Amino acid sequence: MALPELKNWRFDVDFEQIGWLTIDTPGAGVNTLSREAIVELETIVSHVEELANGREILGVVLLSGKESGFIAGADISEFDAMSDYSILPEALRRTHAIFQRIENLKVPFVAGIHGFCLGGGLELALACHYRIAVNNDKTRIGFPEVNLGIFPGFGGTGRSVRQAGPIDAMQIMLTGRLLKAGAARGMGLVDRLVRHRDNLRWEGRKAVLQKRQSKPAPFIKRLMALGPARPYLVNKLREETAKKVSREHYPAPYALIDLFEKHGDDWRTMSAGEISAFVPLMGSETATNLRRVFFLSEGLKKQGLRGERKPQFNRVHVVGAGVMGGDIAAWCALRGLSVTLQDLDMERIRPALERAKKLFQKRLKKSREVAAAMARLEADVEGKGISRADVIIEAVVEKLEIKHKVFLDLEAKAKPTAILATNTSSIELERIAEGMQDPSRLIGLHFFNPVAQLPLVEVIRSRFNTDAEVALGASFALAISKSPVIVRSAPGFLVNRVLMPYMLGAVERVEKGESKELIDAAAIAFGMPMGPIELMDTVGLDVGKSVAQELGHPVPEGSKFAALVNAGKLGRKTGSGFYTWEKGKAQKGPVPEHPDLASLGRELVKPLVDTTEIVVAENVVASADLADIGVILGTGFAPFLGGPTKARHDGKA
Structure with missing residues (x-):
């Protein structure tokens, strides 16, 4: 059987009789499992079954053609249409059947993972016989579906319990937490780690030739899914979930716990039971609104400068080492930028450095990474970093006369291309810019407390600013993994x-x-x-x-x-x-x-x-x-x- 022309996949068999399957969603920066991609996958699986039955193939290695990663999940843009009760159950059953056919293949089917492997992408990987992942900071593995008001629906609930055991599997599904490759390997979701994406083909080849098979979680890890232990675990899961969200507002985590309570002792039955529990969630008000929030949040990423004009930010100078200024400086250093932090004396800067170290220890774990982050954050009483900075953020006390003085000094010392920004929480920029030679240089970058937890940065636009200056501020917010919302200068701004x-x-x-x-x-x-x-x-x-x-x-x-x-x-x-x-x-x-x-x-x-x-x-x-x-x-x-x-x-x- 010859394969028809494929839009989302490439498939070929090499001289060693190893099949190489590559997913490459057309016209997109990330791979997704759209309805079209799943229909094409069904055709590919039929082709592989034929080749395997004729002993014309030894196995298949599944890789991604995208730099961004493996598969980011199902295509969320299709979710509203898929919420239709006349469409969704059959679509889920069809996908379940395809994934089960992959698992039933007589030849090894190996997944090579780099970058994002999320949601439906992880569910597909779990249906493969063996999983290899790149062990670097870009690899992220998990089930974020709960953030969209649903839970895994392609068989991933049961398969994750099979591989990781009920405690770890339920935790990652209930929280939406994304794992690094090492943590996923420790849980049993990944079988082998490699250092670089280039190693995936070689290790995938060896996995096929050696007929490697992933092993399920050891019995001791699966014990909490069996007999009287499961009701105890179910009660603990409900207690912990209730501390964070209510069933009325967020039904998905409770529905997942109900599913585990009913079928957690048999991963196959749990996977099959997903369909009836998943369908009412998909069309719920909560899921509909959370999808809206997702798309609105994604839309914020388009507010920065794009294309060839995409700027580079290397050095940040923060004036004011109080709670906000110190925490802004720490966040920028955490995100890899070189930061100088200025205040009147070291006594004012030292507490900010101590808070920064605690943040780095919490987020980075490894001592060498903490040390590197601390090295990027430099106390700067004299303001020597001003002339070198690409971005200068003022975060002094909320008094107009003090801000005036700060910006007159900054404008004289900063390089012409540097962003000059105030973190004012309420004062209009036009008032702060009075007396500046070029008031159009001043924008607002309003962070929120606690800086490390709240994703928003209000990019404040005064009547002096051009589109390019505001977009440059939004680009900086995006560069440090914050979500920019452009707001007109007015008392109190938006929030x-x-x-x-x-x-x-x-x-x-x-x-x-x-x-x-x-x-x-x-x-x-x-x-x-x-x-x-x-x-x-x-x-x-x-x-x-x-x-x-x-x-x-x-x-x-x-x-x-x-x-x-x-x-x-x-x-x-x-x-x-x-x-x-x-x-x-x-x-x-x-x-x-x-x-x-x-x-x-x-x-x-x-x-x-x-x-x-x-x-x-x-x-x-x-x-x-x-x-x-x-x-x-x-x-x-x-x-x-x-x-x-x-x-x-x-x-x-």
Whole structure:
């Protein structure tokens, strides 16, 4: 049987009778398993079966033709159409059958993995007989489906339990955590590691000739899926999941646990049971909204300079070593840039260096990598790094006269091509740029606290800026793995503008005697990641007061809020604010009973939703879509609702 012309795959058999199958999705930067690709794969599998039956092939090695990696998963752009109940079950059954035919082949079928191997890509790899992966920092292996409101649907639930054991397999599926190659090898998801992508063909050839077969997890690792141990594990999984999300808001992880509870003792039955459990999730409101959030987030990557004009950023200089400035500097160093950090003296810089080391130790693990990151972060009291920097970020106290002085000095010393940026949280750029020889050079790069956790950077555009200058700022945000949202210079910009009425409304309730624990619990019941009082403490009461004043909401003297600020009790960073803080955690009392926490939460969040619509109407952001993704990334606003304007449209807020 001759193969028809293929769009997504290439297949040929060499002189040693080894088949080489390459996936190369046309017109895309990453490979995906589209419906067309799966239909073509079915044809290829039939061809391989014929060759194997005729003893014309010894085995197959599956590789990727993309620099970016193996397979990034199913084609998410098809998910809305696939949600149709008349289409999805049969499509899933067909894919299950194809993957099972691969596993049933009489000859070895080997996967060679580099870069991203995610979702459906990992499910295909697990159906192969043997898996080889490149052991470098670019390789990432995992099941991120839970972030889209679903779980693996191509047989990956059962096969991952078979290979990694129930504890590890369920953890990676429930969290969406991506593994490095070494961790995947330790779990049993990968069988062999190589140093470079060029080694995949050689190792794949040897795996075919030696008829290598992956081994399932040892019995001791599979024990928790059997007999009375499984109910215990199921209860623990539900307890841990409930600490993070509710079943009402995010049904997918609970549906996965239910599937494991029912069929976890037999990986084949668990894989087959995916189909009936998966179908209702795909068309759910949560999954639909999470897909929207995904596409909005992906769209932010198009805001930087593109093509030949793509800039290179090597050196960053940060002025101000406080919590924000120090953490911005640490993040840039973590992302591989050389950073100089300036403040008035070493006493002010030293705490930032200590926090940076803790971040590096947490993220990088290996001591040599931590040392290298620390070497990239240099204390610079005298500001010697200014003249060499490609990007200069001011993060001093939120006082206009001080910012003026800083930028007059920076403009005189910086090289002409350097980005000059302020991390102001609320002051319009036009006011900061007064007195500069070229005010068009100043843009805003507004990061959010904690910098290492929140992905958003507001790229602030003043009336002096050109498109190119703003796009350059967005390019820098993307270069350090942040998500840029372009915002017009206006008091509070986007996130602080919508947050402040919400937070101050909650503070006002506390001032009147309502329980801060109840208020925070209600916001979380609505779907916020953190309550407004705890958030105010996290942001810093001094910052909150300053932003409130900038937005025309002065904090009344004699209020509890003002008294805390005057006493230096500024929240998390000082160990005391509305809450007492110990080891970075707010110490909360019991939550008073309330008949409808979620309803109270909607009431609390209403000022945020209302203000988002006002911001869109005032063209502070270009669209409601950008407002939604900006507020989600900057505040954690319930992603399962799709953003504040989407939630208002759907009657959910």
